[in-house]
Amino acid sequence: MNSNVDLTSRLALDVQSVDSLRLQAKQDPLAAVKSAAKQFEAMFLNILFKSMRDATPQDSLFDSSQSRMFTQMLDQQMAQKISTTGKGIGLAEALTQQLMRAYKNNTPPSAQADGKEAQAYPLKAEAAPMPLNQGLPASGLPLSSPSGGDGRKEFVGRLWPHAVEAGQSLGVPPHFLIAQAALESGWGKGEIRGADGKPSYNLFGVKAGAGWKGEVVHAATTEYVNGQAQATTEPFRAYASYADAFRDYAGLLANNPRYASVLQHSADPNAFAQELQRAGYATDPMYASKLSRIMASNAFREALAG
Numbered sequence: 316m317n318s319n320v321d322l323t324s325r326l327a328l329d330v331q332s333v334d335s336l337r338l339q340a341k342q343d344p345l346a347a348v349k350s351a352a353k354q355f356e357a358m359f360l361n362i363l364f365k366s367m368r369d370a371t372p373q374d375s376l377f378d379s380s381q382s383r384m385f386t387q388m389l390d391q392q393m394a395q396k397i398s399t400t401g402k403g404i405g406l407a408e409a410l411t412q413q414l415m416r417a418y419k420n421n422t423p424p425s426a427q428a429d430g431k432e433a434q435a436y437p438l439k440a441e442a443a444p445m446p447l448n449q450g451l452p453a454s455g456l457p458l459s460s461p462s463g464g465d466g467r468k469e470f471v472g473r474l475w476p477h478a479v480e481a482g483q484s485l486g487v488p489p490h491f492l493i494a495q496a497a498l499e500s501g502w503g504k505g506e507i508r509g510a511d512g513k514p515s516y517n518l519f520g521v522k523a524g525a526g527w528k529g530e531v532v533h534a535a536t537t538e539y540v541n542g543q544a545q546a547t548t549e550p551f552r553a554y555a556s557y558a559d560a561f562r563d564y565a566g567l568l569a570n571n572p573r574y575a576s577v578l579q580h581s582a583d584p585n586a587f588a589q590e591l592q593r594a595g596y597a598t599d600p601m602y603a604s605k606l607s608r609i610m611a612s613n614a615f616r617e618a619l620a621g
Contacts (some may be wrong), residue, residue: 356398360398364394413537479557516559520551529552532552576593584592588604
């Protein structure tokens with residue numbers, strides 16, 4: 316089957332359409348994401364139309380089971396038409412952006428634990444990487460544009476001085492902070508950016524609350540409510556450099572009482588990750604597990620060794 320076949324104009328509940336979408340997902344995942352998002356918007360609109368119909372009196376002279384069936388078919392086709400015309404109601408576009416970001420930010424398989432229990436802490440002194448950003452401005456270069464390879468070693472090298480400074484102020488090993496930055500930003504490849512493409516330098520996914528007075532970038536993200544993932548757009552803090560991002564992150568952990576227990580587990584990477592999740596740093600129920608897996612992986616240790 317040709318992966319370029321447009322599936323968005325077909326009914327979302329069409330069995331053949333679902334099968335075609337599954338096949339497209341195997342052949343062209345990114346195109347399948349767009350198709351699935353439009354199908355989801357169509358289903359949402361159909362439910363909305365049904366709710367509106369149910370709230371409308373149906374005791375007219377011409378009301379019958381047949382008329383209701385054809386009305387339902389009309390609503391379904393109308394929902395499909397709206398979702399595939401232009402930008403629809405915007406739901407499909409927002410969902411596509413979120414799914415595409417999650418797809419691109421997915422931690423590479425080589426960065427996951429390979430099943431061997433690799434000790435993540437402490438690291439030997441000779442394993443500390445040499446800074447790769449000597450002579451560069453404080454902001455360095457965008458981390459999402461690695462010069463070669465998978466970019467993990469460059470990611471670590473460019474951020475290491477900032478992680479050391481922040482780690483010393485917190486009493487936390489710098490590689491703990493590097494691992495969290497890698498998790499939050501997809502090793503820099505999914506760094507939060509503004510609408511103009513300008514980097515926010517926000518490597519820790521810190522949101523801009525009411526007390527934040529600096530620059531703000533709005534970006535799509537996923538929040539978990541009662542264990543259910545929900546796509547949303549949130550304001551995030553924007554910094555002038557990666558150094559500022561690490562300093563602000565260090566200030567967040569040091570000055571917010573909710574993270575006091577996190578800093579008490581600087582000798583145990585797993586406990587550090589668990590306390591971060593318990594303190595509510597992220598709503599993802601797998602956050603601690605993901606962070607621990609990065610710190611325990613051989614790929615992470617190789618990146619630290621430089």
